[in-house]
Amino acid sequence: MKKLILGTAALALSVGMALAQDVVRLGTEGAYPPYNFINDAGEVDGLERELGDELCKRAELTCTWVTNDWDSIIPNLVSGNYDSIIAGMSITPEREEVVAFTQPYTPPSMSSYAALSDDVDLEGGVISAQTGTIQANHVVDTGATLLEYPTSDECIAAVRNGEADAVLADKDVLVPVVNEGDMVFVGEDTPLGNGIGMAFRKSDPEMKDKFDAAIQSMKDDGTMNALIIKWMGEDSPRW
Amino acid sequence: MFASCADPSTLEGLNWLACYLTSGKHMAFYQSFLVVLALLAITAPAALLFGFGGAMAARSRIWPLRMVGRAYTAMVRGIPDIVFFLFVPVAMDQGFEWLRHKVKCPDWTDPVRQGSDFVVCPAAKLPLSTSPQWAHETYGFALAVLAFAVVFGAFAANVLYGAMRAVPRAQIETAEAYGMTPRQSFWRVLVPQMWIYALPGLSNLWMILIKATPLLFLLGVQDIVYWARELGGSKTSIFAYPHPDWRLYYFLGLLIFYLMLTRVSEAVLSRLTARLSHGQATLAGEAQRKAAQ
Known part of the structure; x- marks a missing residue:
């Protein structure tokens, strides 16, 4: 009986976790065109919008977009208001002390x-x-x-x-x-910087790995470069 | 919004402007005026409640309660607003989530604090990460209201504390002479008379509250100043409606809105002053009494 209860509890817990993982909240600034900006329809747009949507598709996750002031974008990530930062954020050692970055999706620009x-x-x-x-x-x-x-x-x-x-x-x-x-x-x-990457909570390595793999697959099949050309032009560094 | 707005690059003059001013982004801008008004309408009574509680605590005859009341006003009044707004909502959010975590996930073994991360079980998240965007926005708005109420409540507490002391001592003595208990004399004599002394200070606070709403964006609530800055900033051709820096015009619009709000507030407050002066042992009350004779 006890085992049964424990088993049910474990099952309920894992179902709960699976449910909670269903929606990944992507945090961005919405004021850094062409990386991310609020378009005239009032929605997040730009290279990172298209990139984020494609990454979520490849990682088979449902994502929503959240905008947050640049000043408080890292504190709100670590306190769990959203699950990732995708806001033209360069990978630096100082930031890496607080958050975990994926591999860069744009080369050092x-x-x-x-x-x-x-x-x-x-x-x-x-x-x-x-x-x-x-x-x-x-x-x-x-x-x-x-x-x-x-x-x-x-x-x-x-x-x-x-x-x-x-x-x-x-x-x-x-x-x-x-x-x-x-x-x-x-x-x-x-x-300057070591390229731009997505930032995750350090306690969230699984989700980071999923996005890391998706970024790698976009680099491998050339879609990442196509995105850079579309939004940044031919002169921007590519992979 | 209009069918003719499908391709903005072909539009000119007034047509362009009509389409521009009805874009989705502008609709969000117009809605944010309602957000600000709603925030004011909810925060003002909430702050007054906090202030009343603080003032009562500060006057209490029970020493610990008195210390709590005094510490609350002294601390909140001494800390810069912006620090408070960065700290309080995050701290409250984490506090709520921690409590829910303790209740809902007793079997959870991982530490809640992992380095700088704050990790609770998914079921304890507020709001749940599966809930729709409006739930997140409402929650953020509620946190903003609470933070505003805490901060402005401290100022209101000090104003009300002063107002309670400004009521002539003779009034309380008379109440005592009639055999009223301290509780009765507080509610029946002191409180009805103190508002007229509190009103100048409270009206100041109300004006400051009106102007403090841009702090909302620190809490992720998009208010009118955020949208004015966002819409007014210069737009390159990556946007459907490119234009140079128009922030001046947007901020002029906000200026008019805030001035109108101030004008309405002043009218309401002066009526309130006249009403509260009625029958009071103040100069204005005395003047009213003489005029009525």
Whole structure:
């Protein structure tokens, strides 16, 4: 009898877990085009939307999208408000102390400076960058004055307003801004970070492995490269 | 929304604007005004309740209760709001989940804290990860209301505590002379008279609460300021409706909304002041009495 009860309990528990695993909540920022942004229909869109949906399909999981402020995106992951971060987050040793990253889905990409004119002083001037990004760290390392904003859009607006001399961000984010607007790239492109990956709770290795395998399969059959070309253009580094 | 909006790149002028202003994103923006109003409507009474409890505790004759009341107001008033809003909802969420975890999954052997991770059994998650998105949003909203109520309750507690002390001592003495117990004199004499003293402080708090709603986005609730910033930011051609930085216009719209809210609040509060002054031993009450003679 006791065994029966235990067996039922174990069964109930495993069914409960299977149910709970049914929906994977993907957290993103929704303000970093072309990686992720809120489109005009009010839905999450961009490279990571398409990538995330495809990964979930390959891993046979049901996924929903959640947006969260960049500042609190890691604390909300570790406290369990969503199950994964897929928000253009570069893999860095500091972040790896808190969360577990999959293998990168985009190769280490270039960060670039954009400004209104060619003749800005990148080392002695005021450079804007998004708070808590590898670019913000890099600006501090170069000795320039760092001006932080919560979103990349505000960093770019700061240059247009004259508050900052230049903005440092992922090149893929700045390319459409430069192509369609009044800004130009200045200085050398700098490779920062070790590529962009999905982040999971460290206590969630099984789900991380599932997505890792799905990313690998997308790299192997070329669909990952096709996605990069579609959203970032031909010039962005590929696998 | 309209059939003619299917291909925005072919639209011009007013047609473009009409389609732009009725896009799905703008609908979410308009809805967020209701979210803010709902938050205010729920938070204000909740904060008043917290404040009343805090003030009563701070006046209590029981020492531990008095200390709890004083510690609550002193701590919450001393901590920056933004720190509080980053900490309280996460802490409350984890607290609730931990309690549910203890009740629902007694057989669970893994530790709840694993490094920086907080892991409870799936059945204890709040809301369950299988529940629809609206359940998550409602839960986030409820946490936001609770956090706002705790913070503004502390300020309200201090205002009410001061107001309770401002009621003329002679009023309580008279109540005692009539043989009322402390409980009776509190509820029948002190509380009805204190509101007029509390109102200026409470109306200030209400105004600050109105302006504090952008803190909602820290809690994952998308309020009007979030949408104004999101919609107003410059849009490249990756979006269906590309435009330059229009945040100025969106924020001007918000300015008008907030000013209108302030105007309405002022009108309501001045009526409330007149009503509460009625028959009170204050200058305004005295003036009313003379005018009626």
